[in-house]
Amino acid sequence: MLKSRIILFVVAIALVAVFFSLPKVVVDNENDSIDGRSEPIETNSSTNGNSTESSTATMSGSHGGNIPADVKRDIERLRNSFMVAESQENSVIFADSLASMFKELNRLDSAAKYVELSTEDNEIIGNAYYEAFSFAADVDKAKGLAVKTREYLQKVLDNNPSNNSAKIKLAMTYVSSENPMKGISMLLEVVEEDPYNEEALFNLGILSIQSGQFNKAIERFEKLLKNHPENIQAEFYLALSFMNNGQKAKARTLFSEIKNKSNDEQLLAAVDSYLNELK
Numbered sequence: 001m002l003k004s005r006i007i008l009f010v011v012a013i014a015l016v017a018v019f020f021s022l023p024k025v026v027v028d029n030e031n032d033s034i035d036g037r038s039e040p041i042e043t044n045s046s047t048n049g050n051s052t053e054s055s056t057a058t059m060s061g062s063h064g065g066n067i068p069a070d071v072k073r074d075i076e077r078l079r080n081s082f083m084v085a086e087s088q089e090n091s092v093i094f095a096d097s098l099a100s101m102f103k104e105l106n107r108l109d110s111a112a113k114y115v116e117l118s119t120e121d122n123e124i125i126g127n128a129y130y131e132a133f134s135f136a137a138d139v140d141k142a143k144g145l146a147v148k149t150r151e152y153l154q155k156v157l158d159n160n161p162s163n164n165s166a167k168i169k170l171a172m173t174y175v176s177s178e179n180p181m182k183g184i185s186m187l188l189e190v191v192e193e194d195p196y197n198e199e200a201l202f203n204l205g206i207l208s209i210q211s212g213q214f215n216k217a218i219e220r221f222e223k224l225l226k227n228h229p230e231n232i233q234a235e236f237y238l239a240l241s242f243m244n245n246g247q248k249a250k251a252r253t254l255f256s257e258i259k260n261k262s263n264d265e266q267l268l269a270a271v272d273s274y275l276n277e278l279k
Helices: 002-017 069-083 088-104 108-118 122-135 139-159 164-175 180-193 198-210 214-227 232-244 248-259 265-277
Strands: none
Touching: 069 088, 088 108, 108 122, 108 139, 122 139, 122 164, 139 164, 164 180, 164 198, 180 198, 198 214, 198 232, 214 232, 232 248, 232 265, 248 265
């Protein structure tokens, strides 16, 4: 009944990863080029000491809508300029522009690859791969993106063990791996150090919903909202937890409050759906 809808909300940890905005995109298919042919882009140099000397990135119109012809031309122009750039400075500029364009097109794995070529900042690169991982619709692709995320964010933690933002993202890549308890343990470590950490509490709350531990989910979201009352998504999942825990009156109250606070059509559609079930 409600369980199938919950699974849709938490599949691939998509909502967990981007808890400040509802998901609306997926990663692109790296095996397709602009016109749909298989055509990887080979680059002959790296601007990042942490990356290999060659990297591939392609474009696809198969996900997130077709790319307008004029945008395709702009991408081809930038890509060609990037491939023949005579200086590292120019290569970085073109890679950064390509990363921005791919992100706007919701081709997040392509964007991450060009971010990797445009900066030496491990956290920026790791965050780009984490965003792509978070929205990956294909399990095998998500695994590969998780590995890239860990490659860079682990370096961030090695240099700064107190960087909880990097630790939380790293944890979430493990939650969806063959070793989920490692990720959960990392999240609990963050909460032990920072009891009201918004991102860690949200992720733990979602994972509690996913495992059917609605009492624990209620505890997490209530604690989060105590210090972050503006987090409407946490309020939504608290209402959902109440609903699945048999506390329908509390769920109705919260869902009704959300309708008066949010303008997000996707969120409001979900709220209306649940309110209809609670009648």
